[in-house]
Amino acid sequence: MWFCSTCELAQLVEDPGLVEAPVGIEPRAMREQAARVVQRLAGQGWLTGSVTEFGSPHGGSWLPLTTSRGLVLADGPADLVLDTYGLLHEPEQDAALRQRTAAVAPGGVLVLQLHSLATVLVHRQWGELRHGHHAYWSAPALDTALRAYGLGIHRAWRYPMAGGTVVVVAKHDAEPDAETTALLAFERAAGVGNPAALHELQGHADLDAVQLRDWLSDQRLGGRRVLGYGAASRAVPVLCHARIDRTLLSAVGDASPGKQGRRVPGTDVPVVTPAELVAARPDDVLLFLPDLLDEVRQALPEVEAGGGRWVPLTDVLGGVR
Numbered sequence: 001m002w003f004c005s006t007c008e009l010a011q012l013v014e015d016p017g018l019v020e021a022p023v024g025i026e027p028r029a030m031r032e033q034a035a036r037v038v039q040r041l042a043g044q045g046w047l048t049g050s051v052t053e054f055g056s057p058h059g060g061s062w063l064p065l066t067t068s069r070g071l072v073l074a075d076g077p078a079d080l081v082l083d084t085y086g087l088l089h090e091p092e093q094d095a096a097l098r099q100r101t102a103a104v105a106p107g108g109v110l111v112l113q114l115h116s117l118a119t120v121l122v123h124r125q126w127g128e129l130r131h132g133h134h135a136y137w138s139a140p141a142l143d144t145a146l147r148a149y150g151l152g153i154h155r156a157w158r159y160p161m162a163g164g165t166v167v168v169v170a171k172h173d174a175e176p177d178a179e180t181t182a183l184l185a186f187e188r189a190a191g192v193g194n195p196a197a198l199h200e201l202q203g204h205a206d207l208d209a210v211q212l213r214d215w216l217s218d219q220r221l222g223g224r225r226v227l228g229y230g231a232a233s234r235a236v237p238v239l240c241h242a243r244i245d246r247t248l249l250s251a252v253g254d255a256s257p258g259k260q261g262r263r264v265p266g267t268d269v270p271v272v273t274p275a276e277l278v279a280a281r282p283d284d285v286l287l288f289l290p291d292l293l294d295e296v297r298q299a300l301p302e303v304e305a306g307g308g309r310w311v312p313l314t315d316v317l318g319g320v321r
Contacts, residue, residue, distance in 0.1 A: 001129055001136070001198065007144060008193045010117055010136040012129065015091065026060030029291040033161050034084070037113065038065040040157065041080075046109050046169070047071060049079030054100060056086040057132070059256075077105035084113040088133045093145075101149040101170075110151060110170040112142070118187035119164035121197055124204040127238045131265075138192035139166055140184050146170050156180040162291060208317050209242040215316045216248040216286075224283035228252035229296060229310075231259045231271045235288040238313070240266040249286065253277030255299075278302045287312045 003010045041047055051071040053063050062082050067073065071080060081103045090096035104110050117138040120128050128136065137145075143153040152174030159165045166183070176184070191197030219226050228235070231254040239249070244267060251272045252264055259271045277285070278300055285303055287293060290312035297303075297310060304310070 001201075003195050003198055005195070008138065008141040009093070009145070010138075010198060011093075012131070012134050015131050015134065026058070027289065027292050028295045029161055030058070030060055033113075033159060033165065034060065034062050034065060036159070037111075037157075037167050038062060038069075041111065041169075042069060044155070044169075046080060046111075049108070050074035050105070051080040051082065052078040052103055053082040053084075054086040056084060056089055058085045060084070074103075074105075077103055077108070079105050079108040081108065081110045083111070085115070087112060087114065087137070088135050091134050093135050097145060097149055101146065101151050104151065104171075106172070108171070109154070110146075110168075112168045112170070114142075114166055114168070115162060116158075116164060116166040116187060117141075117192045118190040119162070119166075120201070121190050121192065123163040124201065124208075125163060126201040126205040126208070127234045129201075130233055130237045132233060138187050139168060140187055140192060142168060143184065152176075153180060153184070156183045158183055158186075205241055208238070211317055212238065212242040212313075213244065213248070216244065219284060220248060225250060225280070226284045226286055227272075227277055227280055227282040228269070228286045228288060229274075229277065230254060230288040230292060231256070231262075231264055232289055236265050238288070239264055239269065245269065250280065250282070251277065252288075253285075274300055278306070281306050282308050284309055284311050286316070290314045 001010055002013050047066060047069050051066045052074040053061060055061060062084060066080065081100060083100060087096055100110055114137055115128060117136045119125060139153065139156050146152055151170040151172060153168050153176060154171045154174040155169040157167045216226060227250050231252045246269050249269050251270045253274050254260060254271050255274055260273050262271050263269055264271060285308060287310055293310060293312055
């Protein structure tokens with residue numbers, strides 16, 4: 001990771017430029033999050049006129065939630081410009097910000113949902129640093145960058161999903177309220193502008209890798225068969241840094257057809273269908289996306305009916321990841 005002491009943006013040092021990962025299946029937690037945010041935008045009076053959206057490989061779209069409330073798709077600058085995890089996938093951040101801010105009509109708003117760098121620091125989520133994710137924005141750094149393009153953070157809201165998801169509403173003549181000012185102060189206190197705080201992520205990564213490998217090794221020695229669930233991009237650095245192979249983790253299940261039949265990048269661990277995971281009758285299913293726990297338990301009751309148990313990665317590593 002690189003960190004710019006001037007603009008305070010943390011970025012991936014290099015990326016092999018591989019084809020973007022297959023689009024994932026949008027989890028229920030993300031759909032519920034989208035509904036909460038759109039409801040709040042409606043309450044603020046920002047769901048009027050036209051709308052456009054910058055998408056991402058994480059799946060899902062907020063457009064149906066807005067057009068169902070009367071907004072029309074824009075043919076040019078829009079009153080409401082949406083970006084849900086799209087910005088971090090852009091290799092050229094300057095061009096991406098110019099494109100997004102230029103898409104905002106006079107009097108309109110730009111709404112960005114992001115996984116804040118503050119969340120990464122507070123919960124030691126070093127696995128967020130991965131190929132395809134080029135920029136790791138904090139709210140203060142994003143506010144500074146947006147002001148260079150004529151916008152500023154008008155509102156910033158924090159939600160509990162994934163340990164701390166931030167939604168930013170940017171506009172011309174921004175006037176942050178007390179909640180927004182407090183969020184910006186919280187992120188600064190978390191160390192988003194402190195290179196030493198970022199450097200500590202390396203130690204957390206090394207420790208977590210040892211803990212994960214030791215846990216999987218103990219399960220194998222105890223005669224327990226472990227499979228994973230959720231072949232998300234955040235699982236890749238975790239498995240690679242811990243040097244996990246299929247002798248320790250037989251397979252990873254995922255509901256996305258585009259991922260099935262492949263393998264977790266950098267490993268020999270195959271990605272299988274949920275049905276194949278169930279048929280394997282695992283003793284433990286290591287859940288790489290803890291937010292999915294309730295959803296997968298309901299979708300795959302056969303796991304527990306067959307004597308297996310769901311083990312969120314957070315239970316193995318301790319704390320939110």
